Amino acid sequence: MTPECSRVMDCLGETLPPDLAAHVARCQECQVVTGGFEFISGPSLAGPSLAPAALASAASSDDEDDEDTLPGQLDARRFALEALAKQPKARPWWHGLALLVGVHAATVGVGLVLLSRDFWVRNAAHSSLVVGVGVLILALLAAGTYVALSPQRRVVPWVAVLATSGALGLTVVLTGSGQQGKSFLAGLVGCMGTELAVTVVPLAVTLVLLSRSAFHPARALAAGLSAGAASLLVLHLHCPDGTASHLLWGHVVPWLGLGGIAVLLRSRLPTSSHAP
Amino acid sequence: MKPASAPVRTGDDSGRASVALESDEVLMARFCEGQAPAFDALFQRHSRQVRGYLTRLTGSASTAEDLVQLTFMSLVRARGRFLPGSRFKPWLYAIATNAARDFQRRGRRPEELTPEGELPTGIADESPGPRDVGLERAVRQALDALPESQRIPILLHRFEGMGFAEIADTLGLTESAVKVRAHRGYLRLRELLAALRTETLE
Structure with missing residues (x-):
């Protein structure tokens, strides 16, 4: 490939300068390449990108455009007008965030009220540890909810989500009181069941809100972990069993599993909007 | 989807001319405030280019048509997720790309599969002319x-x-x-x- 051929490659899709156009006229290889790319461009579909001024004039020449507009495109325009008629002003994205935070807060509150009999906090660990881990869980809950619903386009790294959740899980396990509660199996079943039951409502609301934007697995995972964090916090405060094995298999593993379930369910739900 | 019986007309000619001069971002802000002509102008400006992009991305003009609809419907539904101060075109193309990814993730349309239910080996040539x-x-x-x-x-x-x-x-x-x-x-x-x-x- 000659340097001129290389320059033609760099200019594919653009108007060629005269020297390169002359080269293409006598170079069989470049004719093959440019011919192929002209086809890929789709002469009736795209052509060169339009300048703003051309776009403005295109928008003003409405009659011509309407003749060429696809029937399906007209449907989209009609849909927009119907949507505007129903709700003229756009609802800010943070309304969904506020709703979900509210649901999480209500879930924690109701869960503690229903589970607690004599004591709100039955975790026998040192109070500073109980408060510290509780704050960490709350922080993850809030951050996960924000990451899940924020319209920021930056890709959420899997590693960050997994590392954060893994670190929190490890912290929960290592800061247990060590106090033995019921038998291992009975405690496991009780806490797993409680965790699943408490998470149902926040997870359902989370999935509904997630389906209003494009599917991103890492975001869905963050959302699921965030929803599960509400029940993790309830268990952290309520459960008197502080052995590492119980905390691992009864609290942390089900919580991580809820994150995976959220990803699975979200991937199968229809998406109402593909916006970031 | 069935075609509309007639093109949707919004606003008068003078209003249309004024929105045609506005930037995409200003139009999007107006659309978020409930002004339908702003959406119309955005649609006129970008629908063809988005259709071309989706055709190249999916390899099918008919699929691209469906995805253009999905893209602009997503834009309408999620207009509250457009952040003031951000650029419109990347946001629109992000929606289009996500729509195409979702389409590919969920599988192709039945009419695009072979009678055996398999993916076609080549992309049909939908362009006219001696090539x-x-x-x-x-x-x-x-x-x-x-x-x-x-x-x-x-x-x-x-x-x-x-x-x-x-x-x-x-x-x-x-x-x-x-x-x-x-x-x-x-x-x-x-x-x-x-x-x-x-x-x-x-």
């Missing part, structure tokens, strides 16, 4: 042979005229990451097209 169909198909397959991470930056750069910063905004990546992907894609494309040249000469 070297085999060559066109081969070149198109060369582009399709690129991984999505390299193909989308090339499509946006070469065919949509977007800068690397805009592409980074569209894909949620850093600008340097996009440049690396595009560079690798162009290198790979050259290899594929060189192989094509050899086949043609043979």
Whole structure:
């Protein structure tokens, strides 16, 4: 490939300068390449990108455009007008965030009220540890909810989500009181069941809100972990069993599993909007 | 979807002329405030380009038509997620890209499969005119042979005229990451097209 051929490659899709156009006229290889790319461009579909001024004039020449507009495109325009008629002003994205935070807060509150009999906090660990881990869980809950619903386009790294959740899980396990509660199996079943039951409502609301934007697995995972964090916090405060094995298999593993379930369910739900 | 009986008309000619001069971002802000002509102008400006992009991305004009509808319906539904101060075009193309990914993730339409329920081996030539169909198909397959991470930056750069910063905004990546992907894609494309040249000469 000659340097001129290389320059033609760099200019594919653009108007060629005269020297390169002359080269293409006598170079069989470049004719093959440019011919192929002209086809890929789709002469009736795209052509060169339009300048703003051309776009403005295109928008003003409405009659011509309407003749060429696809029937399906007209449907989209009609849909927009119907949507505007129903709700003229756009609802800010943070309304969904506020709703979900509210649901999480209500879930924690109701869960503690229903589970607690004599004591709100039955975790026998040192109070500073109980408060510290509780704050960490709350922080993850809030951050996960924000990451899940924020319209920021930056890709959420899997590693960050997994590392954060893994670190929190490890912290929960290592800061247990060590106090033995019921038998291992009975405690496991009780806490797993409680965790699943408490998470149902926040997870359902989370999935509904997630389906209003494009599917991103890492975001869905963050959302699921965030929803599960509400029940993790309830268990952290309520459960008197502080052995590492119980905390691992009864609290942390089900919580991580809820994150995976959220990803699975979200991937199968229809998406109402593909916006970031 | 069935076609509408008549084109949707919104606003008078003077209003249409004024919105035509506004930037995309101003129009989007107006649309978020409930002004329908602003959406109409955005649609007129971008629907063809988005359709072209989706055609190249999916390899099917009919699929692209459906996805254009989905893209603009998503825009309407999620207009509250457009952040003031951000650029409109990358946001729109991010929606289109997500719609295409969702389509590919969920599987193709039944009419695009072979009677045996398998994916077609080649993309049907939907363009009229005397062309070297085999060559066109081969070149198109060369582009399709690129991984999505390299193909989308090339499509946006070469065919949509977007800068690397805009592409980074569209894909949620850093600008340097996009440049690396595009560079690798162009290198790979050259290899594929060189192989094509050899086949043609043979």
